[in-house]
Amino acid sequence: MTAGSPADAGDRTVREAALEVLREHGLTTVFANPGSTEVSFLTDLPGDLRFVLALHEGSVVGMATGWAIANDRPALVQLHTTAGLGNAVGALATARVNRAPLVVLVGQQDRRHLAQEPFLAGRLEGLAGDYPVWVKQPERAQDVPGAIARAHVEAVTHGGPAVVIVPMDDWEASAEETARRAAPLRVLRPVPAPPPDDxxxxxxxxxxxxxxxxxxxxxxxxxxxxxxxxxxxxxxxxxxxxxxxxxxxxxxxxxxxxxxxxxxxxxxxxxxxxxxxxxxxxxxxxxxxxxxxxxxxxxxxxxxxxxxxxxxxxxxxxxxxxxxxxxxxxxxxxxxxxxVGRRTGGGPAGRAVEHPEPPAPGEPLTPAHVFTALAARITPDTVLVEETPSSRPEMHALLPARRPLGFLSAAMGGLGFALPAAIGVRMARPERPVIAVVGDGSSLYQVQALWSAARYGAGVLFVVLSNGRYAIMDRLAEQHGGKPPWPAFDDVSVSALAHGLGCPARRVETHGDLVAALDEIVPTLLVRDEPVVLDVAVAAGRTFRP
Incomplete structure (x- = not known):
């Protein structure tokens, strides 16, 4: 039998050998949005592997990123050739800058006619630029399991996404025992204490x-x-x-x-x-x-x-x-x-943070009102996932992180992280309440993730601050001395979109409605398995400065 040819009955396939490697490394949750080049791997997926579908590749990688950060170990991602990897590049960049270890399998056309660049053939190795910590298309089908093991090593040691490109026919090829693993089964990361005389x-x-x-x-x-x-x-x-x-x-x-x-x-x-x-x-x-x-x-x-x-x-x-x-x-x-020697007497005595009073009747809600209401109700172990550029300073001031993993954001600055990442965190750490605080403009970048939250029972509270515009961009344009060309989008309803994706949602327009909703939902966050969106109408301008 030649390398790459289909396995005879009873022979172990590359797919079977790869599944063993995935199990050895705990890569048994597959975050994916698949296409035809992944069908030969995913069809009849064994029951001990969990398949998690997201409706866009940005959500796939965002969920896996949150999962990996919360678990402090690599998550497994599968993407579909050029379109899938291309759609995911921004999220992969965020994973790299956030130091989230990911093992990313990317499908490729059949190896036997790649030279003719058939339909769906991808020029994949440089598509994500320098953001993957490692990229490999194995020379032979039999090298795929070893490449996956190597990707795990690279993701752990470098803290980012490691990519393995797998032609679709490789999975059915005959495996060889000697090619099963080409990297350590476990990578230990001892944390040495500096010697006394360091x-x-x-x-x-x-x-x-x-x-x-x-x-x-x-x-x-x-x-x-x-x-x-x-x-x-x-x-x-x-x-x-x-x-x-x-x-x-x-x-x-x-x-x-x-x-x-x-x-x-x-x-x-x-x-x-x-x-x-x-x-x-x-x-x-x-x-x-x-x-x-x-x-x-x-x-x-x-x-x-x-x-x-x-x-x-x-x-x-x-x-x-x-x-x-x-x-x-x-x-x-x-x-x-x-x-170091101990100093006394000169240190600061903490910051005095003044929370705003509730709005008067008829006055609009502001983000600071929302953060103040949340601060009065959440527990110290709550994970807050942030993506609200125009009100980030107010959130930092009014919702301090009180435990490790208490705050999570996208260090890269790209939008579309918080919704899927919060889902991944909740899936990985069900013992922690999780709240995503996002602007309505930010939410629209990966609103599809709400379907996955509902489908897989991730009980996240999504607080969407809806001002119907890109408020941070409006502010920057004003600082630049001019007017923006982009319109408002206040005709977009995030709560309606959430309902359409199967995620419970409600519109909040008054302080009383906000307090009632939080009093009902926040005490359930530790045990709930149903997500919920609060689409909160807020004023566009900043009315509170920490």
Missing amino acids: PAAAEIAALLDGARSPAIVAGSANDTEEGWAALVGLAERLDCPVWQESFGARAGFPQDHRLFAGHLPADRPRLRTTFAENDVVIAVGAPVFRQYQYHPGALVEPGTRTVLVSADSDEVGRSPADVAVYAPVAPFVDRLAGL
């Missing part, structure tokens, strides 16, 4: 001890139980303010702690002002420093020294920090906390 920890400790006024920036890479505990220990020893990185995908420090100072501004003038009194700033699992719109000048004043602690080699390589430490974040910070 020179890097000693140098940074001396720098902090010699500082007149240190400050800390906490980042997404510190969002673990160990990371939070270590950074709380360091901050309390230094008795110094802790800032959250700007536009972070996750929270790196408890935002209800007395030392939490708020979220960093994402422009250089305000950043220089923020750190004007600090002579040493140490960023822990966060870049130095994430920017948005360009402004000239330095990131910090000349008298301020910056330190980066990161386990991301790319982040270390591009950082303008004065000193960069490449190390596992939590154990290094824990060691650092044990080396």
Whole structure:
């Protein structure tokens, strides 16, 4: 039998060998939107593999991303040749920047006539650009199981999507025992503690001890139980303010702690002002420093020294920090906390956040009213998945993250993440209440995900802030000194779309309706298996500034 030819009766196929690899690595939930090039793999899928359908590839990858982040292990994705991979590229970019490990199988036309570029043949290897951490179309059908094992290794070690392109006829080819795996069955990630005499920890400790006024920036890479505990220990020893990185995908420090100072501004003038009194700033699992719109000048004043602690080699390589430490974040910070001297008396006493009063009769709701109502009702272990660009500062101020995985967003900045990611988080962590807070414009990028939430019993509360326009874009156009050419879309009903996709929804237009809905729904979030959309009418302009 030649390589790639169909297996005889009784022979093990490439598909069977690949299924063994998937089981070995715990890749038994398949997030997919399939096409013809995937049929030979998916038909008669064994009962121990769970198939999860989404109606668009952005939702497929978004759900898998939320699942992978919540489980801290790779999720399995299957996409359909050029159209499927192309539709998913934006979501794959988000997964890469959010450091979500994904094993992505992409279908390809039959290997036996690829040279003639038949219908549905894809030029796939470069289609997603540099966002996959690894891409491979195996040379032979028999190398597919090993490539899947290798993709698992790459996804784990590099924290992102690893892609395997599989021609559709490969699944039915005869497998070879020697080609079953070409990578370790398990990749262990020990987190070594720095030795007592670690020179890097000693140098940074001396720098902090010699500082007149240190400050800390906490980042997404510190969002673990160990990371939070270590950074709380360091901050309390230094008795110094802790800032959250700007536009972070996750929270790196408890935002209800007395030392939490708020979220960093994402422009250089305000950043220089923020750190004007600090002579040493140490960023822990966060870049130095994430920017948005360009402004000239330095990131910090000349008298301020910056330190980066990161386990991301790319982040270390591009950082303008004065000193960069490449190390596992939590154990290094824990060691650092044990080396620095204790300061007392000079630290901040927490932020005073003033919640807005309910609107007067006849006045419209604002996002801040919604966040205040949520803050009064949700538990500390609630996972908030955010995608509301025009009201993100208010949400940060009024809905602080109080537990690891308490906040999740798209570090890439692209829209269409929150709805599917919240579903994936809820599927992975049913013991955590999950609320997605999104703008109506954002929701429309992946509104199809609501069908999957209803179909698979993901009991997420989707709070959609509906102002009928791209409010953040309107604001930017005004700052630019002109008027936008894009129209409002206030004739679009998110609640009607949700109903059409089989997801329960209700329209909320008054504060009384909002409070009644939240009082009914929020207490059920821990146990509910039915999603619900609150389509909340809010004013377009910002009426609250934290």
